[in-house]
Amino acid sequence: MSRLETRGLVIDVPGRADGRALDLCLAPEQVWGVLGPNGAGKTTLLHTLAGLRDPRAGQVELDGQPLANLRRRRVARQLGMIFQERQDGFPATVLETALIGRHPYLSAWQMEGGDDVRLAEEALERLDVAHLKHRLVNTLSGGERQRVAIATVLTQSPQLWLADEPTNHLDLHHQTAVMALLAEQSAAGKVVLMCLHDLNLAARWCDHLLLFYPDGEACWGPASDMLVPSALERLYDQRLATAEIDGAPVFVPAR
Numbered sequence: 001m002s003r004l005e006t007r008g009l010v011i012d013v014p015g016r017a018d019g020r021a022l023d024l025c026l027a028p029e030q031v032w033g034v035l036g037p038n039g040a041g042k043t044t045l046l047h048t049l050a051g052l053r054d055p056r057a058g059q060v061e062l063d064g065q066p067l068a069n070l071r072r073r074r075v076a077r078q079l080g081m082i083f084q085e086r087q088d089g090f091p092a093t094v095l096e097t098a099l100i101g102r103h104p105y106l107s108a109w110q111m112e113g114g115d116d117v118r119l120a121e122e123a124l125e126r127l128d129v130a131h132l133k134h135r136l137v138n139t140l141s142g143g144e145r146q147r148v149a150i151a152t153v154l155t156q157s158p159q160l161w162l163a164d165e166p167t168n169h170l171d172l173h174h175q176t177a178v179m180a181l182l183a184e185q186s187a188a189g190k191v192v193l194m195c196l197h198d199l200n201l202a203a204r205w206c207d208h209l210l211l212f213y214p215d216g217e218a219c220w221g222p223a224s225d226m227l228v229p230s231a232l233e234r235l236y237d238q239r240l241a242t243a244e245i246d247g248a249p250v251f252v253p254a255r
């Protein structure tokens with residue numbers, strides 16, 4: 001099991017004042033949602049947590065060690081990332097793409113073996129894209145491509161999942177299936193943190209939330225403490241109507 005912590009972390013959003021430093025502790029079995037308007041810095045935060053971008057101040061620690069000091073192969077075995085954008089520059093098939101998830105475990109020039117292929121095929125099956133395994137990824141629909149990206153991280157089998165809008169492009173059934181998959185990962189002792197624009201998915205599936213304001217202000221904690229209509233209205237500069245369905249709050253934009 002892994003734990004990701006931030007100490008006095010200030011993400012580097014160009015042209016913005018520092019805002020509130022983040023002292024987060026992302027522990028096994030937690031599902032975190034990051035909420036905020038466009039441009040608030042959600043993607044920048046995820047990239048900083050993954051060590052792909054330097055913070056302006058503070059640091060990220062993986063199991064008590066500064067992420068910046070760790071070898072990338074070790075980080076790649078522990079931490080998986082679903083990106084918001086991806087470029088498919090090379091003509092790779094769906095199966096070849098999912099197999100990229102095994103690369104942290106292979107030495108240079110080592111070919112994937114039968115076990116790697118089996119893991120990739122199981123992940124493609126789980127994401128409902130196994131029937132597309134011989135197709136080139138650049139021929140897929142947006143939702144199919146998104147599911148292949150998630151299958152690639154499932155093939156990687158990381159302890160920490162960082163997901164940037166994992167339900168992007170997905171229809172309702174597949175949105176629910178992906179959220180259930182992430183909840184299942186968490187229940188198995190993994191850490192999950194995802195950026196979401198859908199408040200209702202966050203309310204239904206996340207147990208912790210980080211609210212990110214455009215000026216760099218932030219607050220975080222258990223979801224039940226964060227899902228306060230007035231705070232959410234300020235976050236999005238949008239009036240909300242609120243109801244409760246099956247014991248969970250539901251938010252709808254008010255005219």
Ligand SMILES: Nc1ncnc2c1ncn2[C@@H]1O[C@H](COP(=O)(O)OP(=O)(O)OP(=O)(O)O)[C@@H](O)[C@H]1O
Pocket residue numbers: 013014036037038039040041042043044045
């Ligand atoms: N390389 C860069 N140069 C200049 N500005 C940048 C750069 N990268 C990000 N930004 C700016 O930093 C801010 C935060 O971007 P980020 O992508 O983290 O926002 P976000 O909260 O994920 O937004 P969205 O909800 O639209 O995906 C934005 O205003 C963006 O334009």
